[in-house]
Amino acid sequence: MSVDTAAPGAATSRPGSAPLLDVREVTRHFTVSGTRIDVLHDCTFQVERGEVVAIVGQSGSGKSTLLNLLGLLDRPSGGTYTFDGVDTTRLGEGPRSRLRGEGVGFVFQQFHLLERRTALANVGVPMVLGGVPLLRRRARARALLEAVGLEHRLHSQPHQLSGGEQQRVALARALSREPALILADEPTGALDAASSTMIMEQLLEQARIRDAAVVVVTHDPKVAARADRVVELVEGRTR
Amino acid sequence: MLRSLTAGIVLAFAGSRANVARTILSCAGIVVGVGALIMVVTASDFGQRFATAYSEANAGRPATLQVSVFGQITDRAAFEEDLVRAGGQDVSVYHTPSGAPQIRSGGSVVPDVQFLGVDPSLGDIRRMNMAEGRWLTEADTGSLAPVMVVNQPLADALGDLTQVQVGTDQWLDVRVVGVLESSALDLGWYSAYLLRSPASEDLLFGSSSDTGGEEGDPFAMPGSQTTYQVRIDPQDPAAQDPWGEVFTGRLASASWRWGIEDPESISAYRADYAEEVDRIIDYMSWGLMGIAVITLATGLLGVLNVGLVTVRERRRELATYRALGASRSTLFVAVVMEAVVVSLVAGVIALAGCWAAVVAGGMVLERFVPLPDGVPLNIPASGVLVGLGSAALVGLLAGIIPATRALRASVVAGLRE
Structure with a gap:
């Protein structure tokens, strides 16, 4: 089945240009009950288009905080973060949401699928937010679910799916707007070994097809081993 | 802005369809209130038309x-x-x-x-x-x-x-x-x-x-x-x-x-004497309308309560929307529109119930009293407008507070839940 997979506003690959992600001396601290807690210290690294980067580190090292910053869900306390040539630290709330919707696809450890919605509807949500017309949205969602091997589960709701299937729906949803960056937070953390292998293979395969960069936060050495590069976080500092 | 509005409305409809039980529970109070309003407007309109026809036929x-x-x-x-x-x-x-x-x-x-x-x-x-x-x-x-x-x-x-x-x-x-x-x-x-x-x-x-x-x-x-x-x-x-x-x-x-x-x-x-009778009917209508509005306000509190509870329960869902690219305005529209959709559904149910009651009432009435020309017993356009308009207004009022709370919630905290 041939389906137009180009989403409106999707980030386009520009080989040879600036890195997709440019993180420079980023810091993040929180104030809890009057006490300042420094979570990230002067983190600096880049991610190229199509590159697969694993972020590893012990619990509490700041991996999730860094991922939230990269996904434009949070703002750094200091430093600069440039996404696809755009300095995100100066962006207002609306443009950040737009950039996040168009440029970033999320795969969460707990899947975060919308309950009581079918797989097809879940994959369609980012496209609803992107203003993709209904028929085109349905066709793309169907094609993406077929691409991750869920053509027989189109109308199943999350509670009717296994963990591996739910994560594949989440992957299809992350790809629905052809993002330049896929952020995966412990994508195999809630899955068994067989499902983990399948998810990682599909994640990397789909990212490769679309020339999308992947930043994956993981504890799993097997997952980290499949990355092009590993960024280690130790007490909030990149190595 | 238009995209936010459209996306919010689409998400609201999808949310209402996906949460049928919540929608029905929220509806109950509104159905009674809107139904009472429609019936008051209908009775008032019928009474005034009947009084006018009676006066014009018998007195001038x-x-x-x-x-x-x-x-x-x-x-x-x-x-x-x-x-x-x-x-x-x-x-x-x-x-x-x-x-x-x-x-x-x-x-x-x-x-x-x-x-x-x-x-x-x-x-x-x-x-x-x-x-x-x-x-x-x-x-x-x-x-x-x-x-x-x-x-x-x-x-x-x-x-x-x-x-x-x-x-x-x-x-x-x-x-x-x-x-x-x-x-x-x-x-x-x-x-x-x-x-x-x-x-x-x-x-x-x-x-x-x-x-x-x-x-x-x-x-x-x-x-x-x-x-x-x-x-x-x-x-x-x-x-x-x-x-x-x-x-x-x-x-x-x-x-x-x-x-x-x-x-x-x-x-x-x-x-x-049509004017005199109309005036009396107007006074009665305002009194009954007041009671209907109080009932509707009770329904509003019900929708508001359900809205507040569900926003608290749906932090993760709302945070997921934000992660997927929903702007604050989209989320605001979605939550408000969900309440409006619920209220409008209630309004339509109330309208259908009133219509059935009026048709049945008209059939019974016709058996005893032949109604004159121009005085049919039906729901006037003003009744439909008042009913659906008040339902939409109630939804809007009941949706604003939960929507404001939804905007204040932290996306990162919501995703951790």
């Missing part, structure tokens, strides 16, 4: 005065001229024959018939819904036989309307040119409207010798009462005076022209 259109003179009018033409000068736009005699005539068709006499001597202009003063034939015209005054219009119950009792005769001492052939529609407005009385004409003068007013007045003047009845119906301009100051003192004051200044010396012998009053 707006600003109709009933003018009576107690005493002997010496010059009827001058009196009628002065009725017009005093502001009358349509003037009709309105006379009950003193001789108590009887009516029959084919030999069988119909008892207890109310006869009224009238002019063709009574058709302009009152609402005359014809079931058959026509109302009286000026041309009928030249007829050699008395001309009349009867109401439906009398027509049914008479049977053959081509052989109708009327009389006191002797029977006279009369022409029945029309039948007034039977409706709840005439309450089943037998009524006959006899056209004032040379052919009916004796029948209506008796012979001049009987009345003891001037020869040829049927109104010259000593000690008798002369009654007219007069429609004036509703903007005329006399129309604002329910007891007709302004109008009688105008007449009294020229009463010498038609032989009345005591101004107290002239009386008038506003015969139509």
Whole structure:
């Protein structure tokens, strides 16, 4: 089945240009009950288009905080973060949401699928937010679910799916707007070994097809081993 | 902005469909409140239309005065001229024959018939819904036989309307040119409207010798009462005076022209009462509407409560939307629109329930009382607008607070839940 997979506003690959992600001396601290807690210290690294980067580190090292910053869900306390040539630290709330919707696809450890919605509807949500017309949205969602091997589960709701299937729906949803960056937070953390292998293979395969960069936060050495590069976080500092 | 609005509405509809139980639970209070509002508007509208129709059929259109003179009018033409000068736009005699005539068709006499001597202009003063034939015209005054219009119950009792005769001492052939529609407005009385004409003068007013007045003047009845119906301009100051003192004051200044010396012998009053009844219905409607609004407010609190609870429970879902690219405005619209969708669904359910109740009520009513033309029992457009409008407004009000809370929630914290 041939389906137009180009989403409106999707980030386009520009080989040879600036890195997709440019993180420079980023810091993040929180104030809890009057006490300042420094979570990230002067983190600096880049991610190229199509590159697969694993972020590893012990619990509490700041991996999730860094991922939230990269996904434009949070703002750094200091430093600069440039996404696809755009300095995100100066962006207002609306443009950040737009950039996040168009440029970033999320795969969460707990899947975060919308309950009581079918797989097809879940994959369609980012496209609803992107203003993709209904028929085109349905066709793309169907094609993406077929691409991750869920053509027989189109109308199943999350509670009717296994963990591996739910994560594949989440992957299809992350790809629905052809993002330049896929952020995966412990994508195999809630899955068994067989499902983990399948998810990682599909994640990397789909990212490769679309020339999308992947930043994956993981504890799993097997997952980290499949990355092009590993960024280690130790007490909030990149190595 | 438009994309945010569209996306918010699409998400709201999807959310309402996905959470049917929540939607139904939220609906209950609104259904009762909106239903009460629609029924109040419907009852008020029906009552006002019925009162207007009843008043126009039995008492006259707006600003109709009933003018009576107690005493002997010496010059009827001058009196009628002065009725017009005093502001009358349509003037009709309105006379009950003193001789108590009887009516029959084919030999069988119909008892207890109310006869009224009238002019063709009574058709302009009152609402005359014809079931058959026509109302009286000026041309009928030249007829050699008395001309009349009867109401439906009398027509049914008479049977053959081509052989109708009327009389006191002797029977006279009369022409029945029309039948007034039977409706709840005439309450089943037998009524006959006899056209004032040379052919009916004796029948209506008796012979001049009987009345003891001037020869040829049927109104010259000593000690008798002369009654007219007069429609004036509703903007005329006399129309604002329910007891007709302004109008009688105008007449009294020229009463010498038609032989009345005591101004107290002239009386008038506003015969139509639709405005008065409308006013009473309005007061009642406002009172009932207040009760309905209180019920609706209770429903609003229900939707608000469900909205607040679900926003708390849906932090993760709302955070997921944000992670997938939903802007704050999209999320705000989505949460508000969910409440609006729920309320509108409730409004539509209430409307359907009211419609069914009104149809059933109308069918029952029709079995006992035939409703007149132009007074069907149905939900007026204003009832639909008030019902759905109030439902949407309630949804909007009930959605704003949960939506504001949804915006304040942390995306990162929501994703951790």
